[in-house]
Structures are given as structure tokens and as C-alpha cells.
Amino acid sequence: MRTFMWAPTRRAVLAGMAATAVVLALPGGRALAGIVMASASAAVDTLLDLVEQRMAVMPDVARHKHNTGGAVEDLPREAQVIAAVTARAKEAGIDPDLAAAFFQAQIDASKIMQNSRITAWKAAGQGKFADVPDLATSIRPTLDRLTPAMVATLKEALPALKTADATATIEARIARYAAAHPDDAAAFRRAVEPLRVLGKT
Numbered sequence: 103m104r105t106f107m108w109a110p111t112r113r114a115v116l117a118g119m120a121a122t123a124v125v126l127a128l129p130g131g132r133a134l135a136g137i138v139m140a141s142a143s144a145a146v147d148t149l150l151d152l153v154e155q156r157m158a159v160m161p162d163v164a165r166h167k168h169n170t171g172g173a174v175e176d177l178p179r180e181a182q183v184i185a186a187v188t189a190r191a192k193e194a195g196i197d198p199d200l201a202a203a204f205f206q207a208q209i210d211a212s213k214i215m216q217n218s219r220i221t222a223w224k225a226a227g228q229g230k231f232a233d234v235p236d237l238a239t240s241i242r243p244t245l246d247r248l249t250p251a252m253v254a255t256l257k258e259a260l261p262a263l264k265t266a267d268a269t270a271t272i273e274a275r276i277a278r279y280a281a282a283h284p285d286d287a288a289a290f291r292r293a294v295e296p297l298r299v300l301g302k303t
């Protein structure tokens with residue numbers, strides 16, 4: 103998994119080289135369409151990286167709630183997250199319902215990850231964890247920093263997401279994630295489902 107950066111990443115440089123190759127290979131208007139699609143398919147990979155990055159925060163959320171006995175589900179917070187996403191999507195000019203559905207899937211994935219951990223810890227009589235970051239002042243701000251990047255990348259990825267190639271890319275990533283994180287495979291599948299079906303519509 104890569105850490106997301108706005109500065110040109112190795113992936114962006116490679117995407118630029120791929121786009122250049124497409125320009126050289128194709129005449130006129132098809133060249134431009136090729137550039138757009140090459141950068142959109144790089145954005146699909148970046149978006150999947152961001153989904154993994156958001157999910158990687160969830161073990162700390164679970165540890166915090168295990169320590170405090172707080173409920174996994176916090177509906178007012180979920181409403182705040184979805185409201186922020188919807189506002190960003192409108193600003194970016196993409197379908198707010200699609201962006202909201204994508205984020206609802208992130209939230210569902212988060213709850214799957216938290217519930218499975220907390221259930222196992224309770225069964226094992228796990229005590230309190232040391233050195234867990236605070237939910238309100240540390241973890242949620244981290245999640246909130248990922249949100250605008252995810253909406254912007256969703257916008258960039260949309261032309262590619264509507265193709266069968268992207269569906270194959272997403273299915274390959276599901277398999278890769280499941281191999282690396284078998285206990286969280288169902289959560290990842292849930293997180294990417296709204297993206298996976300776009301290529302099939």
C-alpha cells in the first residue's frame with residue numbers, strides 16, 4: 103500500500119509516460135481520448151490505494167472503542183462524513199449520490215473491521231491496549247484528511263471506472279487484498295463494491 107501524496111508520485115510519472123506513448127501511437131482525437139483514459143486508469147489504482155489507506159486506520163478505531171467501551175456505530179458521525187462527501191462531490195461536479203454510496207461502503211467496511219476485532223478481543227478477554235491514538239483529536243482528523251483526496255480521485259477515475267477493464271482491475275485488487283489480509287477480505291469487498299459495479303452498468 104502506498105501513502106497518498108499530492109506531489110507527483112512514481113505512479114503519476116509512469117501514467118504520464120504511458121499517456122505519452124498513447125499520444126505517439128494514435129492519430130488526432132483518439133490520442134486525446136487515450137490520454138484521458140490512461141490517467142483515469144492510473145486514478146483507479148490510486149483510489150484503491152486510498153480505500154486501503156482508510157481501512158488501515160480502522161484497527162486503531164477498534165482499539166480505541168475496545169478501550170473505552172464505545173459503540174462501533176456512531177450514526178451522527180456517519181451523517182457528518184456523508185454530508186462532507188456530498189458537499190465535496192457537488193463542488194467537484196460529480197454525482198453526489200454515487201459519492202455518498204461509495205462512502206457508505208467505506209463506513210460499512212469500517213464497521214465490519216471493528217466488529218470482528220472487538221468480538222474476538224472480548225472472547226479472548228483482551229485487556230486495554232496501550233498507546234492508542236485518540237478518536238476525536240487524532241483518528242477522525244486523519245480520516246477527514248483522506249475524504250477530499252478520495253472524492254477528487256473518484257472524479258478523476260470515473261471515465262475508467264465505467265469500463266470493463268476497471269472491473270477486472272478491482273477484482274484483481276480484491277484478490278490481492280484477500281491474500282494479504284484474509285480476515286478483512288469481506289470488508290474490502292464491501293468497500294469497493296460501488297466501484298466494481300460501475301463497469302457493469
Ligand SMILES: C=C(O[C@@H]1C=C(C(=O)O)C=C[C@H]1O)C(=O)O
Nearest residue numbers: 174175176179180183208209212
Ligand atoms: C470510524 C468510525 O466508526 C464508524 C465508521 C465511520 C466511518 O467509517 O467514517 C463513522 C462512524 C462509525 O459509525 C468512527 O467512529 O469514527
